[in-house]
Amino acid sequence: MEETFERIKRGCVEIIEEYELRERLKKGGQSGKELRIKCGFDPSAPDIHLGHYLLLRKLREFQDIGHKVLLLIGNFTGMIGDPSGQVSTRRALTREEVLVNAK
Secondary structure (H helix, E strand, O other), rough: OOHHHHHHHOOOOOOOOOHHHHHHHHHEEEEOHEEEEEEEEEOOOOOOOHHHHHHHHHHHHHHHHOOOOEEEEHHHHHHHHOOOOOOOOOOOOOOOHHHHHHH
């Protein structure tokens, strides 16, 4: 189990609640139950960048060791724009724009 944890940890700057992740991996390994890893993406643009790639690679590592990965694309988050009020950072999109970006 330690080897699995070290594989997941490789390349990460920080794992929040590291102890909890270790325990879940240990518990899942003992019972044979897979973890469900969820990751949400904001479709505010139609392209992906290096940050997306790195996250997708890490999710693939979870899949390779037998866990289930769920990718979520939030349509509402794209339509509300930047919640901090800084309109220039991320403008609110129409539903149609969000759907195009999500593709």
